[in-house]
Amino acid sequence: MLNDLMVNIRNLEYTFNQTSMFCLQIKNLEYSFNGVLGMYGLSGSGKTTFSKLLAGIIKPVSGLVSFLTNGQPTFPKIMYSPQFPEKILLGVHIGETVQQILSHNTMSTGVFDSICTYLDKFSLDFDVIKNKSGFELSGGELRRLAIALCLALSPELLILDEPTIGLGRRGKTQLYRVLEEFQQKHHIMIVSHDFNLIRKISGHYWILDRGSLIFSGDLQALEHRQDIVNRVGINALEHYLAATIKTEEQRTL
Amino acid sequence: MRIRISDLDFQYTKSAPLFSHVSLEIPLNSLVIVTGNSGSGKTTLLKLIAGLLEPVNGQISFDINGKNSNDIHFGYLFQNPDDQIVHFNIERELAFNLENRGIPSAEMRIRVEDTLREYNLTDRRNDSPNNLSGGEKQRLALAGMMISCPDILILDEPCSFLDIYAQIQLYRRISELRKQDVSVIWISQEIHEIRMADYVFELDRGAVTWNGKSGDYLKMTEDVYAE
CATH class of the missing domain: 3.40.50.300 (P-loop containing nucleotide triphosphate hydrolases)
Structure with a gap:
């Protein structure tokens, strides 16, 4: 059974430093997690920053992020799978890293078996990769490993930042299948600049633009906001491809 | 060929x-x-x-x-843009690619300006690549590769x-x-x-x-x- 979980955001503000031109500002937002939440935006809109603030990895300059379960304040277990898993896993010995994760999570049982099961679902064999260093795994393999580690720790809220990069067709299909099952018992938030991915697995969307949340709602509500669809380029690729095919056809004629 | x-x-x-x-x-x-x-x-x-x-x-x-x-002359864009960005300043990062190839400074200035404009980085020229998002970094890495006109x-x-x-x-x-x-x-x-x-x-x-x-x-x- 899925736990009730609500996030409450008040006057949240974040900047990297004084010289940075970027500023994330989310005024007031209340959201009850229900199904997979998808966060979309163009480059530099603040997706990664906002998800790290939610996960508590970075602290806001001002404002508050709090979580509630059945109306009561709570501190849910959140796992964040990073946009660049290479930064964490590149130089490390895979087997030793897994051991370290297990030693920090002695309260949870069955984590190791769970890691192996998820790796298996992603066509990776722990016995094959355990003696390798991160350098010897491909970009897609590192990402699948990072996601498997997050899944195995069974968080209440799983945040996946650009989870499909480097995965290829087979890897994507495997990920969709795993998430479909995982969402029965856990809350999931997907962060991506690829709206087709978000549309495929999420029912509710948050859209960011230049540090502000400009939309929170489902597909039906988004269809009534063509101004937003155009502003963040949701159909831009389809339009471009249709136009190129037309030009090609004209040239052939 | x-x-x-x-x-x-x-x-x-x-x-x-x-x-x-x-x-x-x-x-x-x-x-x-x-x-x-x-x-x-x-x-x-x-x-x-x-x-x-x-x-x-x-x-x-x-x-x-x-x-x-x-x-x-190869232009290589890595999977992870962090693997190829070396400078702490966006404009310098672009110029570095041309300096390495011995491009005269007058031409270098023009090409850096054009590239900053083309890749929508003019406003951020003095910013550090560390302040860029993942997507913006990839755009910078791409600009840095394209600026030197590889074969x-x-x-x-x-x-x-x-x-x-x-x-x-x-x-x-x-x-x-x-x-x-x-x-x-x-x-x-x-x-x-x-x-x-x-x-x-x-x-x-x-x-x-x-x-x-x-x-x-x-x-x-x-x-x-x-x-």
């Missing part, structure tokens, strides 16, 4: 061999897509071609208008972090470069990108499983994509 790979062996230390006795010819002056599942050796093959990795055995030679392989562009999943507008801009640029006969070798698994290509090479666990025109490849894989 082609890249000839003959009897190539490669393995990372201690690992099982990735390529063994691989021979193939990659046509140049065209857009070539290298595709295949994760871990199939796509990135490794491109790094070998660009000379970033040394083969254990075998040869990679270039037939480009009689140019010596040492004179060929062969090698792009490792260039659109993975690019947002929709930057992707479309790249497609337009690639289509212009093709008219100028620039060679592009591009790792991709996206159907709409394979459609733009002339040739496709598909790898599976270090073996070349398809080699031919993209139209034929698309016909062959129609069932896979229809899923």
Whole structure:
């Protein structure tokens, strides 16, 4: 059974430093997690920053992020799978890293078996990769490993930042299948600049633009906001491809 | 105009061999897509071609208008933009690529300005790349590669972090470069990108499983994509 979980955001503000031109500002937002939440935006809109603030990895300059379960304040277990898993896993010995994760999570049982099961679902064999260093795994393999580690720790809220990069067709299909099952018992938030991915697995969307949340709602509500669809380029690729095919056809004629 | 790979062996230390006795010819002056599942050796093959990795055995030679392989200028876009950004200032990062090639400073200034404008980075010229998002960093890495006008562009999943507008801009640029006969070798698994290509090479666990025109490849894989 899925736990009730609500996030409450008040006057949240974040900047990297004084010289940075970027500023994330989310005024007031209340959201009850229900199904997979998808966060979309163009480059530099603040997706990664906002998800790290939610996960508590970075602290806001001002404002508050709090979580509630059945109306009561709570501190849910959140796992964040990073946009660049290479930064964490590149130089490390895979087997030793897994051991370290297990030693920090002695309260949870069955984590190791769970890691192996998820790796298996992603066509990776722990016995094959355990003696390798991160350098010897491909970009897609590192990402699948990072996601498997997050899944195995069974968080209440799983945040996946650009989870499909480097995965290829087979890897994507495997990920969709795993998430479909995982969402029965856990809350999931997907962060991506690829709206087709978000549309495929999420029912509710948050859209960011230049540090502000400009939309929170489902597909039906988004269809009534063509101004937003155009502003963040949701159909831009389809339009471009249709136009190129037309030009090609004209040239052939 | 082609890249000839003959009897190539490669393995990372201690690992099982990735390529063994691989021979193939990659046509140049065209857009070539290298595709295949994760871990199939796509990135490794491109790094070998660009000379970033040394083969254990075998040869990679270039037939480009009689140019010596040492004179060929490669532009390489890595999977992770952090692997190729070296400066703490965006403008300097772009100029660095030209300094390395001994471009006169007057020309350098013009090219840096043009590139900043083209890649929508003018407002951020004095910013540190550390303040850029993943997608913006990839745009900077791409700009840094394009500014030096390479003979062969090698792009490792260039659109993975690019947002929709930057992707479309790249497609337009690639289509212009093709008219100028620039060679592009591009790792991709996206159907709409394979459609733009002339040739496709598909790898599976270090073996070349398809080699031919993209139209034929698309016909062959129609069932896979229809899923």
